[in-house]
Amino acid sequence: MRRTxxxxxxxxxxxxxxxxTGGGQTSSQGDEAPLAGETVELVVPYDPGGGYDVYARxxxxxxxxxxxxxxxxxxxxxxxxxxxxSKTFVAPPDSLRTVLTNTxxxxxxxxxxxxxxxxxxxxxxxxxxxxxxxxxxxxxADSEFKTFDDLRESTKPIRFVATGPGxxxxxxxxxxxxxxxFPAETITGFDGSDSARAAVLSxxxxxxxxxxxxxxxxxxSGDMRPLLLLSEEPHDALPDVPTVADLPPEQGQDATLxxxxxLSETGRSLAGPPGMDPEQMAALREGISCALxxxxxxxxxxxxxxxxDPLTGDETVNVVNEALRAPAEFTELxx
Amino acid sequence: MFQTFFQSLLDVLQPETIxxxxxxxxxxxxVGVLPGLGGSVTLALMLPFxxxxxxxxxxxxxxxxxxxxxxxxxxxxxxxxxxGEATSAATVFDGYPxxxxxxxxxxxxxxxxxxxxxxxxxxxxxxxxxxxxxPLVLAFGPPEFLMLTLLGLxxxxxxxxxxxxxxxxxxxxxMLVALVGIDPQEGVPRYAFGQLYLWDGIDxxxxxxxxxxxxxxxxxxxSKTSIATRTAxxxxxxxxxxxxxxxxxxxxxxxxxxxxxxxxxxxxxxSVSQFIAYGxxxxxxxxxxxxxxxAVEGVLAAGANNNAKDAGSLVPTIAFGIPGSVGAxxxxxAFLITGLNPGPxxxxxxxxxxxxxxxxxxxxxxxAVAVSFLLIRQLVKLTLIPGTxxxxxxxxxxxxxxxxxxxxxxxxxxMLAAAALGVVAIHWDWPRVPFLLAVxxxxxxxxxxxxxxxxxxxxxxxxxxxxxLGALIVFVAVWPYVRAMRRRGKEPVPARxxxxxxxxxxxxx
Numbered sequence: 001m002r003r004t005x006x007x008x009x010x011x012x013x014x015x016x017x018x019x020x021t022g023g024g025q026t027s028s029q030g031d032e033a034p035l036a037g038e039t040v041e042l043v044v045p046y047d048p049g050g051g052y053d054v055y056a057r058x059x060x061x062x063x064x065x066x067x068x069x070x071x072x073x074x075x076x077x078x079x080x081x082x083x084x085x086s087k088t089f090v091a092p093p094d095s096l097r098t099v100l101t102n103t104x105x106x107x108x109x110x111x112x113x114x115x116x117x118x119x120x121x122x123x124x125x126x127x128x129x130x131x132x133x134x135x136x137x138x139x140x141a142d143s144e145f146k147t148f149d150d151l152r153e154s155t156k157p158i159r160f161v162a163t164g165p166g167x168x169x170x171x172x173x174x175x176x177x178x179x180x181x182f183p184a185e186t187i188t189g190f191d192g193s194d195s196a197r198a199a200v201l202s203x204x205x206x207x208x209x210x211x212x213x214x215x216x217x218x219x220x221s222g223d224m225r226p227l228l229l230l231s232e233e234p235h236d237a238l239p240d241v242p243t244v245a246d247l248p249p250e251q252g253q254d255a256t257l258x259x260x261x262x263l264s265e266t267g268r269s270l271a272g273p274p275g276m277d278p279e280q281m282a283a284l285r286e287g288i289s290c291a292l293x294x295x296x297x298x299x300x301x302x303x304x305x306x307x308x309d310p311l312t313g314d315e316t317v318n319v320v321n322e323a324l325r326a327p328a329e330f331t332e333l334x335x
Numbered sequence: 336m337f338q339t340f341f342q343s344l345l346d347v348l349q350p351e352t353i354x355x356x357x358x359x360x361x362x363x364x365x366v367g368v369l370p371g372l373g374g375s376v377t378l379a380l381m382l383p384f385x386x387x388x389x390x391x392x393x394x395x396x397x398x399x400x401x402x403x404x405x406x407x408x409x410x411x412x413x414x415x416x417x418x419g420e421a422t423s424a425a426t427v428f429d430g431y432p433x434x435x436x437x438x439x440x441x442x443x444x445x446x447x448x449x450x451x452x453x454x455x456x457x458x459x460x461x462x463x464x465x466x467x468x469x470p471l472v473l474a475f476g477p478p479e480f481l482m483l484t485l486l487g488l489x490x491x492x493x494x495x496x497x498x499x500x501x502x503x504x505x506x507x508x509x510m511l512v513a514l515v516g517i518d519p520q521e522g523v524p525r526y527a528f529g530q531l532y533l534w535d536g537i538d539x540x541x542x543x544x545x546x547x548x549x550x551x552x553x554x555x556x557x558s559k560t561s562i563a564t565r566t567a568x569x570x571x572x573x574x575x576x577x578x579x580x581x582x583x584x585x586x587x588x589x590x591x592x593x594x595x596x597x598x599x600x601x602x603x604x605x606s607v608s609q610f611i612a613y614g615x616x617x618x619x620x621x622x623x624x625x626x627x628x629x630a631v632e633g634v635l636a637a638g639a640n641n642n643a644k645d646a647g648s649l650v651p652t653i654a655f656g657i658p659g660s661v662g663a664x665x666x667x668x669a670f671l672i673t674g675l676n677p678g679p680x681x682x683x684x685x686x687x688x689x690x691x692x693x694x695x696x697x698x699x700x701x702x703a704v705a706v707s708f709l710l711i712r713q714l715v716k717l718t719l720i721p722g723t724x725x726x727x728x729x730x731x732x733x734x735x736x737x738x739x740x741x742x743x744x745x746x747x748x749x750m751l752a753a754a755a756l757g758v759v760a761i762h763w764d765w766p767r768v769p770f771l772l773a774v775x776x777x778x779x780x781x782x783x784x785x786x787x788x789x790x791x792x793x794x795x796x797x798x799x800x801x802x803x804l805g806a807l808i809v810f811v812a813v814w815p816y817v818r819a820m821r822r823r824g825k826e827p828v829p830a831r832x833x834x835x836x837x838x839x840x841x842x843x844x
Binding site: 002047048050053054057058061074075076077078082083087115118121134135148164187189191194195197198199201202204205217218220221226236283300303304305330 | 664
C-alpha cells in the first residue's frame, strides 16, 4: 500500500511540474533588458497545427533570446479567433499578454460590424507584423476554367467555398466577383479550409481563395491550379500567375480594390492590450523586430514555405488604421 | 511495390531511426496517460525538433508518439474513469465499471490488445488502399457524411435498450445543447447570451470529463471507499482480457472498420468515431443491457476504434494534404518541414515514406502495448487506494483535463455542470451516452445538411450512396422490433424482453 501511494504522489508531482512549466520565473538578471526574467504570453487564437500556431512556435524561442524573457505559447481557440482577441482587448495593460491576430479577420469583422467584434482595432497596442501573404485564387487542376478570363466570362455563377462569414476566404470571395463583374455565390459552412478544398477537388464547387502559404502545397502537388494573385506585385513562389495589376478590375472599382489590398496588408500581426506601458511596449516591439530578423528563424520559415514580411510596431499601426478607413461601398460588400 | 514495402521496413529499422522512435513512444506514453495533455498539442510542441531529421526519422518520432497516446489514453480511462485523451472517452463507459467490479486487469488487457489490433488493421488498410487512395477520398462528400451522422444518431436511440423513450429524450436534450454556438451557415450566434466562450459551442472534452469522470469522482468522495474493493487475480484477468479480444473478434474488426471510415472524413473529428463504434457494438450485442455496466465488448469497440481511426485520418493527409483530424493537421506541418508534398508524389517517388508510416504505426503500438502489459500489475493496485487519498489527485486530473481543452476557465464550469447532470442521470437511471452522442453528432448533422443543400440543392437526396445509407438507417431502426415480433410469433413471450438479440450482420459470436 505504501508503495502505491508513493507512486500516486510521484504521478501528482509529475503532473504539477508539467502544469507549472512556464509559470512565473521572476528572477531578475541585471538591468540590461527591460523584460529580463519576465513571462510573456504569446496567444494563438486557433487550435494547434494551423498557420498561426506554426508562426507563434517558430517565433517564440527567438523572441525569448531577444527579450531575455520566458515566452509561453498558448492556444485559445474560439469564435473564429475573435475570442482570444477580445480577451486581449480587456486584459490588464501590464499583463504582458500578446496575441498573434488574424488581423484581416479582426479589422474585417469590425468594418462589417459583425456580432462579437467587441473591440476597437485602432486601440490595441500593435507590436509588429509577422507576415502578410497575398491571397491566391485557385481552381481544381481538372477544372473547365483554365485562366482567370474563363472565370470572368462565365455566365453561370462561380461557386466559391469558405469556412464562415467574416473569414479571410469569405471577405475575398464576396469582394472579388464584384471587382471583376462576374456572377458568383459563396458556399459557407465548412469546418475548415481543408474540407472546403475537398469540395473544390471533388468538383462540387469551383474556386477557393486562400493565402499563398496555405494554397501552395495543393498547387505544387498538382491538385490545384492558381488563376489570380490578389496582389499588385508578383510573388517569388508563383512568378507566372497574373496579379490584379496585370488584370485590372472593372472601371470605378479602384476604391474597393484599394480597400481589399489594404485589408490584406494587415496580415498576421501581434497585438497587446490597449494602454500598454510605453516602456514595455517599446521593449516588446524591439524584441519582435530582433526575433523576426534572426537568420536562423528566416531559414526555418523558408523551409516551411512560410513568408516572413515584418513591419515595425509603428508601421503596423499605420497599416491597421489605413485598412479601417475603408469606403462604405466596401463595408457594404462584406456585411 | 512489394519490394518498396519491405525496403521501407528496413528504413524504419535503422538504429538511429529506432532510437528516435523510442523517444517518441516514451513521450507519447506519458502524454497519453495524463489527461488534458492532448496528443495533438504535444505533436505541435515537438514539431521544432524535426528540422534536422530525415523524413522517415521525423515520422518515426511524431507518428510513433501520436499513435501511442491513443493506446495509453485508455489506461487512465479504465483505471480512474477519467479519459487520458479526448479520444479515449468511450473506453470509460465500460472500462471503469469493470474496474469497480475488480476486473481492472481484464479491462486493461482487452483495451490494450484491441488497440493494437485496431492499429494493425488500420495500418493494413492504409497499405492496401495506396493504389486507390485518391479516388477513395473524393468519393464521399457532405451528403454521405450527413447520412453517416444520421446513422450514428439512429444508433443513439437503439443504445438506450429497454428505455427507448428515456434515451430519445436524452438525445433530444443533446441536440439542443448542440445548437449552442455560431451557426455554421450564416455566422449567427445562437444561445450564446453575449458570451464569446459559447460561440464555438460546448466543447466535447469538458463535457465528457464532467459527465462521466466528474460524476464518478463525486460518488467516490461520498462513498469513502476505494474505486475497487477487491481485485481479481491480475494475471488471469489480463489473460482473460486478451482472450476476450479473440472471442469478440467481430466487434474488434467492425469497430476498426468504423474508425478507418470516419477517420478518412475530414472534419468529422477524432472524438466522434469512438461513440459510433460503441453504439454499433451495443446495437449488435446479444446483451445490450449490459453496456455501461461493464461489458467487455464496449471496451473492445472503443479501444480498437480509436487506433484504427488514426490510420484512416492519414489517408486524406497523404493523398491530398487534407488532414482527417487535428493530429493529422499537425503531421501535415511535418510534411512541409521535411520538404514533402502530400499528393501524387507520396504514392510514386516517395512511396517508401508512405509505407514507412504503416510500419511505424505497427511497431510503435507493439512496443507501447508490450511495456503497458509489464506495468499492468502495478497500475491495477492504484485502484485499491482509499477514496480519501485518491480524490484530491483525481480532482486535479479533472480540472487540468477540462481546462487544457482550450485554456479557458469556463471549461471548468462546463465540466462541473456536466458532472451535476451526470449525478442526476445516474441517480434516476437516465442514459448518458445518447446525450453525449447527440451533442457531438447534432452539430455535424446540421453542418452537413446545409452544405449538402447549398452544394447540390435537393438532388443529393436521390444519389445511390445516400439512398443506400438511408436504407441502412431504416434497417437499423426497425430491425430490433422485427426481430422481437418474429420471436414472439414463434415462441411464448418471455415476461421481460431483456435480451434483444439484434445481431445486424448475422455473423454472431
